[in-house]
Amino acid sequence: xxxxxxxxxxxxxxxxxxxxxxxxxxxxxxxxxxxxxxxxxxxxxxxxxxxxxxxxxxxxxxxxxxxxxxxxxxxxxxxxxxxxxxxxxxxxxxxxxxxxxxxxxxxxxxxxxxxxxxxxxxxxxxxxxxxxxxxxxxxxxxxxxxxxxxxxxxxxxxxxxxxxxxxxxxxxxxxxxxxxxxxxxxxxxxxxxxxxxxxxxxxxxxxxxxxxxxxxxxxxxxxxxxxxxxxxxxxxxxxxxxxxxxxxxxxxxxxxxxxxxxxxxxxxxxxxxxxxxxxxxxxxxxxxxxxxxxxxxxxxxxxxxxxxxxxxxxxxxxxxxxxxxxxxxxxxxxxxxxxxxxxxxxxxxxxxxxxxxxxxxxxxxxxxxxx
Ligand SMILES: Cc1cc2nc3c(=O)[nH]c(=O)nc-3n(C[C@H](O)[C@H](O)[C@H](O)COP(=O)(O)OP(=O)(O)OC[C@H]3O[C@@H](n4cnc5c(N)ncnc54)[C@H](O)[C@@H]3O)c2cc1C
Numbered sequence: 551x552x553x554x555x556x557x558x559x560x561x562x563x564x565x566x567x568x569x570x571x572x573x574x575x576x577x578x579x580x581x582x583x584x585x586x587x588x589x590x591x592x593x594x595x596x597x598x599x600x601x602x603x604x605x606x607x608x609x610x611x612x613x614x615x616x617x618x619x620x621x622x623x624x625x626x627x628x629x630x631x632x633x634x635x636x637x638x639x640x641x642x643x644x645x646x647x648x649x650x651x652x653x654x655x656x657x658x659x660x661x662x663x664x665x666x667x668x669x670x671x672x673x674x675x676x677x678x679x680x681x682x683x684x685x686x687x688x689x690x691x692x693x694x695x696x697x698x699x700x701x702x703x704x705x706x707x708x709x710x711x712x713x714x715x716x717x718x719x720x721x722x723x724x725x726x727x728x729x730x731x732x733x734x735x736x737x738x739x740x741x742x743x744x745x746x747x748x749x750x751x752x753x754x755x756x757x758x759x760x761x762x763x764x765x766x767x768x769x770x771x772x773x774x775x776x777x778x779x780x781x782x783x784x785x786x787x788x789x790x791x792x793x794x795x796x797x798x799x800x801x802x803x804x805x806x807x808x809x810x811x812x813x814x815x816x817x818x819x820x821x822x823x824x825x826x827x828x829x830x831x832x833x834x835x836x837x838x839x840x841x842x843x844x845x846x847x848x849x850x851x852x853x854x855x856x857x858x859x860x861x862x863x864x865x866x867x868x869x870x871x872x873x874x875x876x877x878x879x880x881x882x883x884x885x886x887x888x889x890x891x892x893x894x895x896x897x898x899x900x901x902x903x904x905x906x907x908x909x910x911x912x913x914x915x916x917x918x919x920x921x
Contacts, residue, residue, distance in 0.1 A: 561588035565752035577712030595866030780822025
């Protein structure tokens with residue numbers, strides 16, 4: 551018999567959501583995490599927005615799991631005292647030419663089952679008097695959440711159910727055995743291993759490399775991740791009340807654009823930008839010399855911001871399957887039984903809206919594993 555029924559690799563919000571859900575029925579579950587604590591990578595370095603599900607391609611996993619996850623998150627927040635705020639959001643057309651994009655955004659949102667209201671200039675300015683706008687789309691279901699609270703909730707639920715989260719365990723090899731899989735990991739410089747019937751790869755920025763460990767040719771299968779850094783600048787407290795909800799520019803094909811964000815402490819931030827890291831070298835510093843370009847982007851939607859009103863804040867790194875200049879890619883969430891890897895599930899390219907989708911991703915993984 552294997553040591554565990556289920557091993558989850560990676561304790562970000564996705565791995566923890568899966569662990570919390572699965573440990574109810576399968577308490578012989580372990581989560582292996584390389585860092586000293588859960589949630590130290592992308593899951594704690596993001597905008598903490600509960601996305602409504604407006605832009606994703608209809609029928610894609612990103613669209614479907616975002617909408618399902620959003621509703622589930624609001625319910626979890628209410629039931630378990632997880633900090634959140636249903637702030638709502640405006641997507642502002644800053645020039646009349648941009649008003650033409652409203653139809654296609656609205657149509658996409660409608661196909662995803664997402665409510666959006668069109669506001670003329672007067673109505674938009676009534677909600678947000680300080681923004682630049684010729685008209686806006688209003689999303690009533692967008693909000694913000696404490697990602698830390700959410701992960702604490704998933705972590706404690708896993709433990710209460712009898713599951714284990716092992717920190718400081720970096721997975722370095724996996725092989726298929728009679729009873730499932732042997733997972734080799736490095737723990738403080740020494741090698742150990744566990745066996746498990748089922749393995750769920752939720753390793754975020756390392757998820758493509760975990761897939762490679764089990765023998766998948768990630769280049770041939772187009773599963774090698776690109777790292778795309780997103781930096782944020784915060785606004786001086788005296789100007790933090792210039793907006794009272796999330797305000798986005800019109801999206802481009804590649805990104806949502808630098809937007810106004812509030813955290814639960816009432817701080818106003820702008821970000822994230824998009825910077826592909828050619829060598830995948832992780833570096834979270836936010837460079838001062840982006841200040842002017844950032845301020846220019848912010849002024850597009852909030853003209854009252856000067857260069858000296860903003861300060862470098864934090865950054866996060868998106869695990870992207872989409873290459874620079876190419877169209878968006880969907881989440882890859884696959885039970886690899888067709889490759890002869892029964893019981894092995896890969897989750898690769900879980901970029902935004904991965905936080906919003908996390909409880910729905912857990913439900914989806916359950917459906918593909920146990921159907
Ligand atoms: C700038 C930015 C803004 C975003 N904004 C939003 C937003 O507003 N709303 C939203 O819904 N989503 C947002 N996202 C996306 C969201 O943050 C991610 O989709 C989500 O956090 C992914 O969670 P995860 O658990 O898959 O990955 P992670 O949080 O990266 O967790 C993976 C874990 O696996 C561990 N790991 C990796 N390799 C190994 C190994 N070999 N052995 C053991 N452990 C390993 C890592 O240490 C890590 O803890 C944003 C992302 C970025 C970068």
